[in-house]
Amino acid sequence: MTEPTRRVRRSPEQARRLILDTAQALIARTGPEGLRLQDIAAEAGISHSLILHHFTNRAGLVRALTQQASAELKDRLLAAMAQPESSPEDLLDRVFDAFAGGLAQRLAWLAVMDPDGGVEEPATMRHEIADTLYKRRLAAAPGRAITREDTQWLVHLVAVAAFGEALYGARLRRGANGGEAGARRFRTWFAALIREHNQGH
Amino acid sequence: MTEPTRRVRRSPEQARRLILDTAQALIARTGPEGLRLQDIAAEAGISHSLILHHFTNRAGLVRALTQQASAELKDRLLAAMAQPESSPEDLLDRVFDAFAGGLAQRLAWLAVMDPDGGVEEPATMRHEIADTLYKRRLAAAPGRAITREDTQWLVHLVAVAAFGEALYGARLRRGANGGEAGARRFRTWFAALIREHNQGH
DNA sequence: GGATATACTGACAAAATTGTCAATATAATT
DNA sequence: AATTATATTGACAATTTTGTCAGTATATCC
Secondary structure: OOOOOOOOOOOHHHHHHHHHHHHHHHHHHHOHHHOOHHHHHHHHOOOHHHHHHHHOOHHHHHHHHHHHHHHHHHHHHHHHHHOOOOOHHHHHHHHHHHHOOOHHHHHHHHHHHOOOOOOHHHHHHHHHHHHHHHHHHHHHOOOOOOOHHHHHHHHHHHHHHHHHHHHHHHHHOOOOOOHHHHHHHHHHHHHHHHHHHHHOO | OOOOOOOOOOOHHHHHHHHHHHHHHHHHHHOHHHOOHHHHHHHHOOOHHHHHHHHOOHHHHHHHHHHHHHHHHHHHHHHHHHOOOOOHHHHHHHHHHHHOOOHHHHHHHHHHHOOOOOOHHHHHHHHHHHHHHHHHHHHHOOOOOOOHHHHHHHHHHHHHHHHHHHHHHHHHOOOOOOHHHHHHHHHHHHHHHHHHHHHOO
């Protein structure tokens, strides 16, 4: 006589979160090839059928993953902007950190895989951020001629640079400035460039 | 009686290039999921066995792909640097173009997939480029205090920004500045920032 | 023109991967 | 305590994908 198999019964939300989190971790570690239902299931300690039960499809899982990654980026960036009275250096630092830890990799891969997924978020988010920063810059330098468009492009530059740095920076910096130290030095240099731009002209 | 099947017999180099090129095209189009031996074979008009014959493994193919992508980037960047007497705007434009057309996507994906592949190239390449540009900047502005390190980081910034822009820029610019026009406006703004940095202080 | 090397193919094997479905265990409800 | 709803599993099917191997066609060399 066989023992009845012990089961953990989660709430749908818990189950979905467990699956999504382990999937994200797997992507960050193993890369694109890591997204196999069986692998995710094995890592999460569940059967792969459960994933299909909660997301219907492999495609459904991917969709959910893009949305979660997008939301995570938004949270991190808004958190970075939340401290109103900090130096530009610190702000830049936090923005760069927002993309680190595998999030950039996930976003990149998901972007390639699901070209039109999670469309609305990033653009409006960048708009909000640019507006907030615009007011802050005006307050900081009352005399200067700071336009809204300049702020917008500045935010864009920081975003794409942080993205590129997280994704390919270490590779480009190999040798002399590889590793953590080089990354930090680049950030400070970049912060100085921005500060120069804010003051100059 | 059956007709003997007509065959094309290429040189090993030709065959390898045919396979690599169609594979790169497929990745750019279909994304990571597109790299299946059968699909590549079908698109190239060959049998999938031939791929295995020339690259031994799927892994061997991936390795070759990373090297080719890396080499392609190098070629494009060196070509961009080759015109010695052009405005910074044009130079920036060509660097950004170097990452366009799916190359950034391929590099990103291959980077995630084969974390230590094609290691040596980019770093030394960036070094060469930085040196060339350093001399050019010195010649252009004899009086200024331009350091080698500043040039190095400038090159790094342009590289990661171009990379990020190619990969995620369109997404971030959705809405107001989406499309081609926004991309161009960002480039000109960025060029102005660099020019300002070159002249100022 | 015949022999040789090898690029190339087709069929097959083996493994993996997504998806289906019926059965079961567990929590909540009555 | 019995009933109900459903989260979870295991077995199975179907398709796909990588890889193997023996044989065939084609160019080159003697």
